Amino acid sequence: MFIAFTKKCVIMNTRCILLILIMFLFYPGCGEELTNESLFDKPSPDEMKPALDTITEQILQMLNEVREENRLSADALVSTGTSGDEAARALSLKLDNITYSHSSLIISPENVVTTAAPEQYASLIGTDLSYQNETMFATEKQSPVVSNIFYLEEGFYGISISYPIFSGEEYLGYTDVTIRPEEFFHPIISPFTEQTGYEVFILQTDGVTVYETSEVETGKNVLTDPLYDTPEMRNVSRAVIDNPEGTIEYSFWNRFWNKQTERQAVWNTLTLDNQEWRIGVVRDINGSADESGTPNEQTGDVNASIAGLTTFVEDATVFAKSTGKQEACDVFNNLSGPFVKEDLYIFGYANDGTTLALPYQQGIVGKNRMDLTDINGLSIFSGIKGAAQRGGDYLYYVYPNPNNDYQYQLKLVFVKPVDDDWFIGSGIYLPWIEAELDPEEINVLVARVKQAVSHAEKVGKEQALDDFNNLDQPYANGGEYIFAYDYNGTTLALPFQPELIGTTRMDYTDQYGAHIIYQEIDAVKQGGGFVYVVYYNPDTGENELKLCYILPAGNDWFVGSGIYTGTNFQ
Template sequence: MNNSGNVQDSSMVLALDRIITEIQDELDLVKEQNKISAESLKRSGLSGSEATKILSEKLSNVTHGHSSLIISKENDVTAASPIQFISLIGSDLGYQNETRFANERKEPVISNIFYLEEGFYGISISYPIFSEKNEYLGYTDVTIRPEEFLRPILVPFTEQTGYEVFILETGGMTVYETSEAEIGTNVLTDPIYDTNEMRNVSRTVVENKEGAIEYTFWNQNWDKQVRREAVWTSLEQDNQEWRIGLVKNLDDSNNENRSVSQISSSDLDTSISDLKQFVQDAAVAARMKGKENACADFNNLSGAYVTDDMYIFAYDMNGTTLALPYQQGLIGKSRMDLTDVNGLSIMPAFLDAAKRGGGFLYYIYKNPQNEYQNQLKLSLIEPVDENWFIGSGVYVPWINAELNQEDIKALINRVKHAVSHAQEVGKEQAVKDFNDINQSFANGGSYIFAYGYDGTTLALPYQPEIIGTNRMNYLDMYGVPIIAQEIYTAERGGGFVYVVYYNPDTANNELKLCYVLPAGDDWLIGSGIYTGTNLI
């Protein structure tokens, strides 16, 4: 094992400098928006409609900002945005160490990861508010989910360079990891690192501001252990210190091709029929044999449940991996943070489907047949019982579903703008505006749509005959309940959904990445990006 502060790989050093600069720029952007809002709040006061408007405007300028609060010096929430977090107003957050710390410091703070009142593990980036007489009043923040916030920077970086990226707090908590199974773990205590070598690696990284080290661990695909090298340095800002590092495999050999074949467009309908039967048969076997025996069969690469074009995977209802034959290093590990390269939260979508009796969904996932390249996958989920579920899928390699991060950023901002408009003018007027093809909200394939949580169509400007109808049970041409999935996603707080749907620019049904947000307690607003290609 080599441990040295003098890094020899100059390309890794240059790449590390580049990525730290980009992360710093994003953090500075949030800090500047917090500062602008703090200046406005000293004049408007910390509560009321004007304060809420200031928070909404701030979030509209921070693409991956999840929420924003104003917290008084007494630790009480006085304003919140977006609308689904208004119920937090009046809450005393003094029980949170991070809240008390920000109020004690009275200066900009980037918190450690903690469980936020908004209902997720994230980070609060805060800025103090002072009165015109320079009296401390409290602070305002932007809360982020690190994997969402950092993805637009780190996913393209990883694809361009081949390096994996990690970000650690000095206490060992993982802020970000290219391998989603490691996000949220503590490298000093989590069982995933429970070897003498990995414990030494973890201590070395968190105890030293910079360095390089070699070690043996699972590769990014979690199908074998390899020799690896990590290089890291530190980013210190606003009461926070992160270790940011790059990792590469020292074994440059390619993954061997697997036996999972790729279908052609003409075979898709047949493959879907075969997929249904495959999953149904596996579910019957799982109920007969029980979880342990069935999962042993599913994980057997030479068994009946790994065929030429499909394999069975299985998870419990907490997102823990039970069967994953080509990535057996992930068995026993939680994948609740599993997202695809465009940002779709895969595991919550799996769980939604399983809890509602099963169904189809689209996402992007590594294809073991094609050297673990990311490809679109159409999967079928089937609950075995109330405790666990299985699934399988077919890859759709002729669809390039991996989208430009700038286009995704524009999509998120478009939906945020529409939600802000609805909050400003009210639901009734907003729906009229969204349906008006002469307004900017109906901009060809970038149009805004809206649905009630009961499935009622509220806004669909290029299909006005559908407005007012209930589409909760609508299935696209491949049996995916796309409206229901959009509703479930919005009810969870918002996010991405893939659909195959009519494109008004081409008059064809095409794959589309949609982004949806709750617009209130009973409806959602969304928009999408068409890929320009269909699945047939």
């Protein structure tokens, strides 16, 4: 993050901002293209400010769209009432119109949930949320509120963006949209970080990190967390919290957490709907923003590499069980040790998310990575933990390759539990596969799956499945088709493979051994998410890498769809 050993701190005026996203090597409004020299040499605050100013309007527009959808639903609820089917439909319509929204509630003046959407949160109806400070605050204000980050009844840390419901002067309660910061902001910030090297932080004025490009810092309090427990770091933290705008130079771990580097940050303040955030943009002073190399061509026999990977992890598991956690992790973290072979290395995590072994990113060892996601939004930690809890499994995600200048590449990983407390794994990189997808394509995918869930809620499960399986319906649009399974792995919708409908596929693996249905169910239990699979593309007839997005459609089944990357695995 921005906080580290202070070099100098200069407070200066900048505009109020929220986040930073520059997806091109232009700053709109600056009137000139930024060359590699001007972008990657030591930046000045004046160079960073236009980027902040430009993205502010884009992010404010994004938040205002959520606010407007909340307002429209609040107006509709005056007519429909704040409970019942019509109220639930109003909430579902709102969620359909907001990408990466997670859920929506209606809270009565007595702080009781009267309506919830999607359907899987209906069990919250009747719950008294008076114990939540954020709920009490929104009820007291009776005005639009962007809450602090807090643990929600939905079962995760998130932010409630709320809007009051008034019938004339009578206060009927409020309706909200719940977001997970890592999901909501990731599709915007990740492409910027990859293309420019800038990182972004969002801080509450109490010091809690709402979002950080470095995922190990999200949720940490910069004023109290041991990660920043030196006098100098505390002083810098206090300077950022106490001053609504400024710049700072310091040294800290780079974004790959493999070395310390000189850094620079520019921050400002956004005040919106009873919330105040410190927003900052960070980059290395002397490092290149583009730390990637050229993708390697496909080499070797993948199946032979997988066999070697499996043996490598199994041998490491035996070693860890025989020597104990501390000694084993000391060996795994030794770059000259037997378990580091260029880009083949052992990583280790405790079940609570604490990093135990990560030899090429020593700065992350000891840090919690519970919220770790890849560049396309897949939840990495929940995936590898699920694989370990199944006794060992394969899965895919995109991760920096230390043997190729930390370029983000697709990685096939094998994970094994050591005991009930921790697990280890390793992976092989597949650099010839284009795995970094267009954020707009991902947004369209998420919207497509959310629309399928809404359709199921509207027409019922039986009719929805008939529609999903009907090749004449829009839900079976080639490679964009909707699929559905129950939580036992029974196939409910698979329009281009009708012979599989009604069969149980829990033990199905793709051609490289990944148990896909297990992974999809794990994602659904988290409220929805992404999974990679190598699967048949009806548009090409080939097996291709596919990024799937999955959401629960009810208490016992889920739906999904995907984006094929075009890479032929045969």
